[in-house]
Amino acid sequence: MPPIDKADTAFVLVSAALVMLMTPGLAVFYAGMVRTKNVLGTIMQSFILIGVISLEWIYLGYTMSFGPDVAGIIGDLSWFALRGVSVSPHEAYGPTIPHLVFAVFQCMFAVITPALITGAFAERMRFGPFLLFSVLWAVLVYNPVCHWVWGMGGWLRNLGILDFAGGLVVHLSCGAAALAAVTVIRPRKGYGSDNFIPHNLPMTLIGTGLLWFGWFGFNGGSALAADGVAGGAFVATHLGGMAGLVTWVGVEWIHRGKPTTLGAASGAVAGLATITPGAGFVTPNAAVIIGCLAGLLCYACVASKQRIGYDDSLDVVGIHGVGGVVGTLLVGVFATRAVNPGGADGLLAGNPSLLLAQAMGVVAVGTYVFCASWVLLKIIDRLFGLRVPEDTELQGLDLGEHSETAYSA
Amino acid sequence: MKKIEAIIKPFKLDEVKKALTDIGITGMTVTEVKGHGRQKGHKEIYRGAEYQVDFLPKIKIEIIVDQPMVDLVVKRIMESARTGKIGDGKIFVMPVDEVIRVRTGESGKDAI
Numbered sequence: 155m156p157p158i159d160k161a162d163t164a165f166v167l168v169s170a171a172l173v174m175l176m177t178p179g180l181a182v183f184y185a186g187m188v189r190t191k192n193v194l195g196t197i198m199q200s201f202i203l204i205g206v207i208s209l210e211w212i213y214l215g216y217t218m219s220f221g222p223d224v225a226g227i228i229g230d231l232s233w234f235a236l237r238g239v240s241v242s243p244h245e246a247y248g249p250t251i252p253h254l255v256f257a258v259f260q261c262m263f264a265v266i267t268p269a270l271i272t273g274a275f276a277e278r279m280r281f282g283p284f285l286l287f288s289v290l291w292a293v294l295v296y297n298p299v300c301h302w303v304w305g306m307g308g309w310l311r312n313l314g315i316l317d318f319a320g321g322l323v324v325h326l327s328c329g330a331a332a333l334a335a336v337t338v339i340r341p342r343k344g345y346g347s348d349n350f351i352p353h354n355l356p357m358t359l360i361g362t363g364l365l366w367f368g369w370f371g372f373n374g375g376s377a378l379a380a381d382g383v384a385g386g387a388f389v390a391t392h393l394g395g396m397a398g399l400v401t402w403v404g405v406e407w408i409h410r411g412k413p414t415t416l417g418a419a420s421g422a423v424a425g426l427a428t429i430t431p432g433a434g435f436v437t438p439n440a441a442v443i444i445g446c447l448a449g450l451l452c453y454a455c456v457a458s459k460q461r462i463g464y465d466d467s468l469d470v471v472g473i474h475g476v477g478g479v480v481g482t483l484l485v486g487v488f489a490t491r492a493v494n495p496g497g498a499d500g501l502l503a504g505n506p507s508l509l510l511a512q513a514m515g516v517v518a519v520g521t522y523v524f525c526a527s528w529v530l531l532k533i534i535d536r537l538f539g540l541r542v543p544e545d546t547e548l549q550g551l552d553l554g555e556h557s558e559t560a561y562s563a
Numbered sequence: 564m565k566k567i568e569a570i571i572k573p574f575k576l577d578e579v580k581k582a583l584t585d586i587g588i589t590g591m592t593v594t595e596v597k598g599h600g601r602q603k604g605h606k607e608i609y610r611g612a613e614y615q616v617d618f619l620p621k622i623k624i625e626i627i628v629d630q631p632m633v634d635l636v637v638k639r640i641m642e643s644a645r646t647g648k649i650g651d652g653k654i655f656v657m658p659v660d661e662v663i664r665v666r667t668g669e670s671g672k673d674a675i
Contacts, residue, residue, distance in 0.1 A: 349616065351607060351609060351614055351616070352609060406611060409611065410613075414608060414609070416609055416610060420610060453611065457611030457612070460612060
């Protein structure tokens with residue numbers, strides 16, 4: 155049994171706690187952007203997943219994602235209910251930390267990914283069908299994709315694709331699922347004519363702060379050790395976030411004439427999402443460039459959304475989807491073994507083949523997640539109906555779905 | 564007796580209140596309201612998308628005064644609430660049949 159490193163273990167445990175905090179952070183980030191009648195419904199769609207997906211994770215998710223490989227596609231069920239996942243380390247999944255610590259760290263990623271999707275269908279989805287979708291999506295979409303990219307024997311991992319902390323597994327996958335969702339679930343009533351103005355931007359900014367704070371665990375902890383790679387990932391995370399923030403605000407100031415707080419929050423999250431796949435593979439200067447490109451490209455996509463006519467209510471596609479794609483491709487440009495000997499060299503370090511592999515990862519994950527999510531949503535819609543009745547939508551999800559209100563009249 | 568109802572810009576409330584207190588007005592009722600006149604709302608920008616917001620936040624002040632005070636009160640409200648820019652608000656004056664103080668049962672002028 156390899157020895158457990160106490161510093162590594164403490165670091166990954168704290169990182170897991172930081173990533174856990176991101177889901178309630180996301181809940182208030184999203185809740186600030188909806189109208190007063192949908193605040194609790196929006197919070198609940200993230201918060202409930204801390205319970206439901208954690209449950210799914212210990213029985214099915216962990217073994218499907220990281221269990222012994224079957225044909226590069228999926229883990230088998232031999233680790234059902236965490237059987238054999240003990241305090242002794244697993245050599246591939248953090249050789250110096252208890253296997254159980256890796257499993258709980260990964261649990262937090264599995265929780266936040268479906269929570270991210272909820273921004274796409276905010277203010278109009280029924281709670282029951284939403285829960286069913288989230289659990290089935292975790293089992294049929296997240297777990298396989300997680301295995302392909304991060305599981306030992308996963309086919310994308312075997313192709314040499316790099317995804318440090320979830321550009322493909324978390325951000326592109328939630329973005330592609332969000333795109334599928336907005337093609338299945340029609341826009342909110344009054345979309346294009348009524349004003350969908352955020353009801354509480356200070357709440358969204360608090361959420362952004364919690365997300366940013368948690369992201370240090372998300373990316374830093376993905377080194378699975380308290381070492382130089384973790385330090386590099388921590389720094390790259392901060393630089394990606396700040397570059398995204400500054401660029402988004404600058405671009406909208408030029409484009410629309412005013413720097414906005416929602417722009418600052420959106421740019422930070424775009425930068426953080428985009429640096430995620432490369433955090434442990436790129437230099438600080440590359441992280442700044444990646445963050446700037448995130449701010450620019452995500453702003454351009456979000457600002458041109460209205461012309462397409464899909465109601466991606468809180469811009470999951472424009473921020474996480476675009477950020478996941480851009481960030482994953484840029485790993486193929488900026489990655490260097492000088493930062494992380496366990497990584498690979500990218501285009502600028504003289505290796506164009508990594509960029510090709512990264513592009514393949516984007517196409518494979520994007521296509522599978524979009525198609526599988528679309529089919530899943532169509533089936534649930536046909537069987538149970540995804541959308542709340544019109545009067546519930548007018549009244550709001552808080553009262554209609556939960557019999558509560560966020561604010562007394 | 565008359566009721567004077569003034570719709571003003573929210574940030575002007577303190578000035579108006581002071582101007583009225585200075586001429587001996589002892590009571591008023593203040594409500595946060597929304598509305599628009601010829602000003603027609605304003606523009607807000609969220610993630611690059613522009614929204615037209617029609618109803619603007621305003622403050623409604625209600626005061627009951629005896630007939631001889633009406634002109635002075637209206638004048639002081641106009642002076643203190645005025646910025647000269649569009650959206651300064653309106654003042655309505657209307658008759659009041661009766662005023663009764665709940666605690667004592669006094670009525671008419673004495674109850675104001």
